[in-house]
Amino acid sequence: MKKYNKLKITFILSIFFFVTGNSWGQIPQVPREMRFADLTLKLNEQVRREIQLDVDALHKNPNYFRVKLERVNLYMPIVEKELLAAGVPTDLKYLAIQESSLIPDAVSTSNAVGFWQFKKGTAEEVFLRVDNHIDERKNIVSSTQGAARYLAKNNSQFNNWMCGLIAYQMGLGGAKSYFGTQYNGKKIIELDRNTHWYFKKFLAHKVAFENQIGKLVSNTGYLEEIQVQGPTTLKAIATNLGVSEAHLKEYNKWTSNGNIPDDRPYSVVWLRPGNVPVRTLSNTSAQSNPSNTAQSTQQIQNPADAYPKVTGNTQKSTQADQIKVNNIPAIQASQKTSQEELAEDAGIRKGKLRRVNDLGRKDDIEAGGYYYTKAKNNTAEVETHVVQAGETLWSISQKYGIKLTSLKAKNRIREDNRLIPGMVLNLQDHRKRGEEIPILPRNQQAQKIPTTTNPPTTQTQPPASTNQPNTPANTNIGQTLSHTVAPGENLFRISQRYGVKVDDIKRWNRLSNDNIRVGQKLTINKP
Known part of the structure; x- marks a missing residue:
């Protein structure tokens, strides 16, 4: 009888796990081609099999995956918001899952701590406070801001988010030695068994979670962030919020004793009852998940995300006379090459290619980049653009198909070092002489500037x-x-x-x- 009962229980549990596992659908399969940030990745069969093994392992235990997914759903809106504000592609959010499973006080064998697994020295480099009282590595807002700074710094050395991501694990010096300059600026990358293990592990997390986020959400609320200027305590804040001190301590393990000092503002998060508010996702997320209906109901398109607008025979975009970019004839570079070679592919003279794209004589042609074959316009279709970290005047002019000289003249700005994330640049009207370029506050930089009207008068000057x-x-x-x-x-x-x-x-x-x-x-x- 006992043996029979054991078999019966085992059978019931097997059915439960089968049904639970299949409620999420089949284990996602690694595709032959993927989009990551602004890169196109082409995977051969061997690397697909390697990554698939990791994806299968992440989905192996349905209960474990469900617990992790609930944690991901809780923290991901904040992670996405901070990455967007820093101008870092939101695809990098999967790195936090890979590093810590979004466990705030996770500690590695090498003594890396927190959501993004920073060692003390590296944390201090990105302006996180780490001492006996405060450890911002365990603060989801601060640590994500630090990770975004670190990743953006790495990417600036390579102009390649794959290299920048791997530098997160190897260090910038190690990544430079490992890669050299072979991937600098490259936008189409072929992956094989020699691809760095850390990046393959990252792609496994991206494949495993990208179509699952938003599903099976059982949390009774969502995490809300409030900025607090000390000196104060979690106990005092809990009283004002109408929650217990234990509740705040659970989500704010970055303060060891519940005290918040007065040296700077700190982000406190708490589980607010109700539905998750609509959040803004980046265009890279949308492209990565064209079929993710769970997220599509929460997505607000940024007008800038629609640019550059590519139309025509996009399957033959690397051939002449096949596509238009922002309604201007153009061609896509299939690989990093010279101006002479791309001009020959486009069927135009090198001088014209350089002139219509505002290129210098020594500028390289970047793989995956779009280059115009006829002159750009004096204005763009939209009125304004909010500057993101890492952008240049040239990259903005190419994005919208506006002449570089026109962009500079409209905003009375000549050098890239004058650009500041959050600046609202004019793309149609000239800025008046002496008129200051508005800069959005950091928490508004991911919000959208109207495309048919001028920016609200409240934004024409920076807030007091x-x-x-x-x-x-x-x-x-x-x-x-x-x-x-x-x-x-x-x-x-x-x-x-x-x-x-x-x-x-x-x-x-x-x-x-x-x-x-x-x-x-x-x-x-x-x-």
């Missing part, structure tokens, strides 16, 4: 909370300014805003470390 100097930013050349530290700012963000180095700000203000406080006056010497 950002303490923008009275003199227009583009006319302060060679002047000494006073900057008042606003909530959420650190030395890195301030340095980016003014186009100066962090070390210079510290030297000008005799700062012994990177700690600054809200309301503190800083001297800035504009170059």
